Amino acid sequence: GDSVTQMEGPVTLSEEAFLTINCTYTATGYPSLFWYVQYPGEGLQLLLKATKADDKGSNKGFEATYRKETTSFHLEKGSVQVSDSAVYFCALASGNTPLVFGKGTRLSVIA
Amino acid sequence: DGGITQSPKYLFRKEGQNVTLSCEQNLNHDAMYWYRQDPGQGLRLIYYSQIVNDFQKGDIAEGYSVSREKKESFPLTVTSAQKNPTAFYLCASSLGTGGSYEQYFGPGTRLTVT
Numbered sequence: 001g002d003s004v005t006q007m008e009g010p011v012t013l014s015e016e017a018f019l020t021i022n023c024t025y026t027a028t029g030y031p032s033l034f035w036y037v038q039y040p041g042e043g044l045q046l047l048l049k050a051t052k053a054d055d056k057g058s059n060k061g062f063e064a065t066y067r068k069e070t071t072s073f074h075l076e077k078g079s080v081q082v083s084d085s086a087v088y089f090c091a092l093a094s095g096n097t098p099l100v101f102g103k104g105t106r107l108s109v110i111a
Numbered sequence: 112d113g114g115i116t117q118s119p120k121y122l123f124r125k126e127g128q129n130v131t132l133s134c135e136q137n138l139n140h141d142a143m144y145w146y147r148q149d150p151g152q153g154l155r156l157i158y159y160s161q162i163v164n165d166f167q168k169g170d171i172a173e174g175y176s177v178s179r180e181k182k183e184s185f186p187l188t189v190t191s192a193q194k195n196p197t198a199f200y201l202c203a204s205s206l207g208t209g210g211s212y213e214q215y216f217g218p219g220t221r222l223t224v225t
Contacts, residue, residue, distance in 0.1 A: 032210025043115075043201055043216030044154075051210060089153065093210035098144055098169070103153035 002027040006090045006102035013080055013109050021075040021105045023064075023090035031094035033057075033066055033073040038087045038104070047075075047088070080109045113138045115217035117202050122222045124196075132187045132220050134202035140215070142208050143185035147171060148199040148219075157200075160185055161208055189222065196224045 007022040025031065032051045036044040048057030053068035062077045073090060090102040115136045124130045136143065145157040156169030160179040174193025179185050185204075189196045201219045205212040 034213075036216075041218075043117075043218050044203075044214075045216070046213050049213070093208075093212075096207075096209040098142075098156055098159050098208055099214055101146075101154040103151065 002031065002092060002094060002097075002100045004090050004092055004100055004102035006088075006105050009087075009104070009106040011105060011107045013107070015082055015109055015111050016079045017109075019075070019077040019080045019084075019107065021088055021090075021107070023073045023075065023102060025071050025073065025090075025092050027071075027092055027094050029094045030068075031092040033064070034091040034093070034099065035062070035064055035073070035075050036089045036091060036101075038089065040086070044089060080107070082109045082111050085109045115202060115204055115215055117200075117217035117220050120218065120220060122220055124222070124224050126224055127191045128224075129188055129190050130196075130222065130224075132189065132200055132202075132222070134185045134187065134217060135183055136185075136202075136204045136215075136217075137183060138204055138215060139182070140204035140206055141182070142205045142212070143179065144203040144205075144214065145169075145175070145177065145185070145187045146201045146203065148201055154201065157187065159208070189224075196222060198222060 034049045035047040048059040050057040050066035056065045091099045144159040146154040158177040160166035202217040203214040205214045
């Protein structure tokens with residue numbers, strides 16, 4: 001079945017560092033891809049999404065590009081802030097099925 | 112203000128008791144979902160419903176039950192048959208299922224069973 005693999009955490013960065021969180025997927029057909037973010041003690045919020053190959057999703061300085069050839073959707077941000085500390089989930093959906101989530105990557109940004 | 116409400120935020124129960132977690136949405140969404148979150152495991156789908164009076168099992172439905180009598184409400188019962196019920200439970204909703212639809216999440220309920 002469909003699955004998502006994302007890099008293990010935790011990831012600890014200094015403020016203003018460059019962030020990459022890797023995400024690869026396995027799916028039949030042509031899935032839509034998502035990044036969700038979970039701040040401490042809260043539910044998940046959609047951060048960005050891409051629905052077809054070569055699409056770039058972006059929001060709040062975060063970006064991810066849907067790469068069909070490498071089945072990847074890596075999350076990047078040029079300069080992280082302390083307020084970006086959270087757990088980040090990569091997810092996919094194909095056809096009419098619910099989202100399939102990766103295990104999450106915890107990011108800690110220190111001042 | 113539209114959104115998803117889960118109550119209570121923290122819930123404590125004794126082993127052997129059934130417990131029902133509440134989820135209400137006023138977004139007029141057709142689809143609703145229940146996930147379980149454990150440290151290092153990500154989110155695992157328990158049940159989902161695409162329309163009133165219909166629901167499907169997810170990956171880890173054993174020991175859980177749901178109902179969908181109203182569009183706005185999708186309560187989850189954790190039964191005594193669930194072997195390891197202590198977890199963080201998240202409810203979500205969307206206009207439909209599949210890749211075209213963003214899922215909106217509630218704030219979660221942390222259940223502790225001792």
